[in-house]
Amino acid sequence: MEDKYLADSIESKWQKKWADEGSFRVVEVPEKEKYYLLEMFPYPSGNIHMGHVRNYTIGDVVARYKKMRGFNVLHPMGWDAFGMPAENAAIDNNTHPAAWTYANIDTMRSQLKRIGLSYDWDREIATCTPEYYRWEQWLFIQMVEKGMAYRKESYVNWCESCHTVLANEQVEDDCCWRCGETVQQKKLWQWFFRITDYADDLLVHCDKLGGWPDSVTTMQKNWIGKSVGSEVVFEVDGHEETLSVFTTRPDTLFGATFMCLAPEHPMVAQLSKGTDEEEAVARFVARILTQDRSSKAVESYEKEGAFTGAYCINPLTGFKMPIYAANFALMEYGTGAVMSVPAHDQRDFDFAQKYGLTVQVVVAPEGASLDSDTLTEAYTGPGVMVHSDRFDGMESGAAKDAITDYLEEKGIGKKTISFRLRDWGVSRQRYWGTPIPMIHCDTCGAVPVPESDLPIVLPEDAQLLESGGSPLGTLDYFTKATCPKCGNTHARRDTDTMDTFVESSWYFARYCCPDYTDGMVDKEKVAYWMPVDQYIGGVEHAILHLLYSRYFTRVMHDLGLVDFVEPFTRLLTQGMVTKETLTCPTHKWVLPSDTERDGDGAVSCKLCGEPVDVGRVIKMSKSKKNVIDPNTLLNRYGADTTRLFCLFAAPPEKDLEWNDEGVEGCFKFIGRVWRLVAGRVASFSGVEAYTGPAGELSGKSRELYTKINATIKKVTDDVEGKFHFNTAISAVMELVNSMYAMNGEASLRVDVMKRAVETVLLLLNPVAPHVTEELWETLSGTGLLMDQPWPEFREDALVSDEVLIVVQVNGKLRSKFNVPAGASKDEIQALALADEVVGKFIEGKDIRKVIVIPGKLVNIVI
RNA sequence: GCCCGGAUGGCGGAACUGGUAGACGCAAGGGACUUAAAAUCCCUCGGUCGCAAGACUGUACGAGUUCGAUUCUCGUUCCGGGUACCA
Incomplete structure (x- = not known):
């Protein structure tokens, strides 16, 4: 064997072997326990970047580990291939989105293969193929027919x-x-999925997702945002119509002094019509409606409103409440109308101050009183009801129910539940997506395309940027359709495409049967593989993608396609790989590789020489160009080092600010392992690795044997459950360091050393599969290392007859000593008090207390 | 703004369930081998004071609970993610 570790030849040798032998191809084996490991598939943006390498390496280690543990492992990969960047690239570079996408897929596939990932490539999916999206169109139609889409x-x-x-x-x-x-x-006009029908179910199941991080389920719960409250009907002065509001604080109804409507609320124009305010209101609404209506933007705007000129009547007090159109009221939430109680809501308080509106206190904190005229901020806590007529003196929590019951009796209110979650809008006026399989007919309305006409294939020749609408609308032959219902030949096809989150909401099921042509999924195969046992992906998907996937699985369940409702049993949210952004005045975002750093740390653009602005540290993304191409690392060190480094740098759930210093250490470590074997191959020939009882060993052999078994235990614990590969790798490094330290020890048995070497290779195989396979081959010459079972540790090798006790005085470490493993509390205390060093600190002092934790520590309090 | 996270040596990080802070690695410094270099192997390495033994101090900041806090509670600062059409 070579003295020197040569990554390139080893890696291509084993990758070829795995491919030739179909080592990662899997089929259903009913008698074998399955394990479905899935990493979030990438958008084919051009090149694999370090974020992908990290994500996929983590997944690969788990897949290979589970395989060694005897599971039938499904580990697929594919492409989330529809999306906006393809259209942007098409416009910028005059290419076709399809050509660009498929070229990127080819590049990225070969990059992934070079990393040595254990995918069953026979199951590869690209969501932009008609074979895939036809089933999405089919499902869309089912949803329309069942009223799940509108x-x-x-x-x-x-x-x-x-x-x-x-x-x-x-x-x-x-x-x-x-x-x-x-x-x-x-x-x-756009299509929506009724995800709100499942709001409660999605919420309730959050607490049953035991294998998910709490942070993610908490975010999902908050996103769904269930709130219990009341719907209250207000009479409008001088109008027939009434206004309904949803409020979580019916207890403050006596303090409601004005009303706010969403600018797009249909009553706004109606109420202001013919008043002096009509023009001002119209101007206000027009202005607000030009603004970004995303929740991020809406929440950050300065709160403002326009008086509509109309009033509604507080049903409990008879107070004439001015009605405003306000920028913070959202049409999508509740009823689009908000009853405003300035004394008990800060936003309403600020609004009232700004427009000189009445403030009326109706809840006073326990044992205190509040004055409506001098109030400086809203009181939002619980308290005792005041100025609330018959409810005075009641506790505000109880008053919520009491007032709601009272309204219900009078027929002007009822208990209601409201969700923050909104229906999922899926229409996109874009080209590169799944065509919506609907036909619009003047007489029949929106009619689904007949199933026999599916798939509606995305035409190749639509013009981007010229239409003033959906690019597909530029194509006459595509748009023109015959109504499937009445035969009207002047019907029009829907020219929108679907949100790309739709494709990623069911791909995990399709991997079980990627070539199935008789339906969306093959029930039997899906029943064997699904749900996904372990899903791994970036924490940035904590809400949207994961919630949509949970929702879609419920839809598929209710349509009888699958028999489970939660798609992902366990979830690992991997931290993002982040990097500073670089912007050049002429080239805008620039790649790190297109910049140079001089001695003082100043950065300049290689393309134009201009100084580059070093911006914030954010997740690596193609659009911001703060990406590192893994090819540099792969070329220099190979796949095993790159994989090792990605795992060693940080635990998976933590963000990783990219910095490739340190990779050298991983490369050196692999070299150390290599030489460890290379120098001993001859001595191991004919020797069987020792796996017997620890009691038969002594001296260095015993010491190393203990270390071997402790390492197996540590690595197994770290990998199983926690996925803390960084500490697992540290443990193997320690074992290797011990082996070096014992080099040449006469008392060291060769069979124990061989056990140590084999253990290192087995434990490292999932992380660095190529080099360990190569070394295994030189060692034994038979079988693949990846097919060997994961090593078991021996309990008897771990028992130690002494434990270290540390002694603190007033919580400060002062001394330590060993005691026999079974030493009692009293014995330990006596030894601690008799300790020479401890004596210096406690001499002449009163001992107030002694805390003894057997096997751990003594703390003497003086 | 709101929701969810994070902050530990020069750097990446470790520390089980509240019990020795800094494992493992990088960088740096020193040594061995070599004609020399590379590679390799070994040693030192939070800060301050000290010749040393050692003492004090230290886990973003400020309080608190505790015999004992990187870990728990409250408050603050800064950074990251999401915020419904980036994926």
Whole structure:
């Protein structure tokens, strides 16, 4: 064997062997326990970056580990291939989104293969293929037919100068990112999925997802945002119509002094009509509706409103409440109308101050009183009811129910539950996505495409950026359709495509049967493999992707396609790989590899020489160009070192600010392992590794044997459950260090040393599969290392007859000593008090207390 | 703004369930081998004071609980993620 570790030849040798032998191909084996390990599939943006390498390496180690543990492991990979970047690239580089996407897939596939990941490539999926999205279209139709999908009008960001719809990401400071024009809001008819029908179910199951991080389920619960409250009906002065509001504070109804409506609330125009305020209100609404309506933006705007000129009547006090249109009221939440109680809600208080509105205290904190005229901030806590007529003196919590019951009796209110979660809007006025399989007919309305016509294939020749609407609308032959219901030949096809989150909401099920042509999924295969036992991906998907996938699984369940409702049993949210962003005045975002750093740390652009601005540290993303191409590392050190380093750098759930210093150490470590074997191959020949009782060993052999078994235990514990590969690798490094330290010890048995070497290779195999396989081959010459069972540790090798006791005086470490393992509390205390060093600190002092934790420590309090 | 996280040596990180802070590695410094270099192997390495033994101090900041807090509670600062059309 070579003296020197040569990564390249070893890695290509084993990758070829695995591919030739189909080592990672799996089929259902009913008598074998399955393990479905899935990493979130990537968007094919061009190149694999370090975030991907980290994610996929983590997954690969788990997959290989579980395989060694005897599971039938499904470990697939594919491409989340529809999306906006393909269209942006098409516009910028004059390519076709499909050509760009497929080229990227080829590049990225070969990069992934080079990392030595254990995927069953026979199951590869690209969501942009008709074979995939036809089933999505099919499901869409089922959902329309079951009333799970519907159409309504809703707003999109619109750039008048580019004649195009903009994603939120494409809006910068309320302006179009391409041309700088101010962005408008445009109302369009769009498709929605009724995810709100499942709000309660999704919420309740959050607490049953024991294998998910609490942070994620908490975020999902907050996102769903269930609140219990009351719906209250208000009479409007001089109008027939009434206004309904949802409030979580019916106890404060006596203090409601004005009303706020969402700007798009249908009553706004109606109420202001013919009043002096009509024009001002119209101007206000028009202005607000040009603004970004995302919750992020809406929450950060200064609260403002416009008086509609109309009043409603507080049903309990008869107070004439002015009705405002307000920018913070959201049409999507509750009823789009908010009853405002300035004394007990800070936002309402600020609003009342700004517009000189009445403040009325109705809840006083226990044992105190509040004055409506001098109040400086809202009191939002619980308390005792005041100025609330018959409810005075009642505890405010109890008053919620009492007032609601009273309203219900009078027929002007009822207990209601409201969710923050909104229905999922899926229409996109874009080209590179799944065509929505619907036909619009003047007489029949929206009619599903007949199943026999599926898939509706995405045409290749649509023009981007020219239409003023959906690119597919530019194609006459595509748009023209015959109504499947009445035969009207002047019907029009829906020209929108679906949100790309739809594809990623069911791909995990399709991996079980990627070539199935008789339906969306093969029930039997899905029943064997699903649900996913371990899902791994970036924490940035904690809400949207994961919630949509949970929802879609419920839809598929209710349509009889699958027999489970939760798709992912365990979830590991991997921290992001982050890096500073670099911007050059002429080239905007620039790649780290396109910049140079001089001695003083100043950074300049290699393309133009201009100084580069070093910006914030954010997650690696193609659009911000703060990405590191793993090829540099792969070329220099190989896949095993790259994998080892990604895992060693930090535990998986933590963010990792990229810095490739340190990779050298991982490369050196592999070299150390290599030489450990290379120098001993001859001595091991014919020797069987020792796995017997520890009691038969003594001296260095016993010591090393203990270390071997402790390492197996440590690595297994770290990998199992926690996935803390960084500490697992540290433990193996320690074992290797011990082996070096015992080099040449006469009392060291060769069979124990061989056990040590084999253990290192077995434990390291999932992390560095190529080099360990190569070394295994030189050692034994038979079988694949990855097919060996994971090593078991021997309990008898771990028992120690002495334990270290540390002694503190007043909590400060002063001394330590060994005691026999079974030493009693009294014995330990006596030894501690008799300790020479301890004596110096306690001499002449009163001992107030002695705390003894057997096997651990003594703390003497003086 | 709101929701969810995070902060430990020059750097990445470790510390079980409240019990020795800094495992393992990088960088740095020193030594061995070599004609020399590379590679390799060995040693030192939070800060201050001290010749040393050692003492004091130290886990973003400020309080608190406790015999004992990196760990628990409250408050603050800064950083990251999400915020419904980036994926």
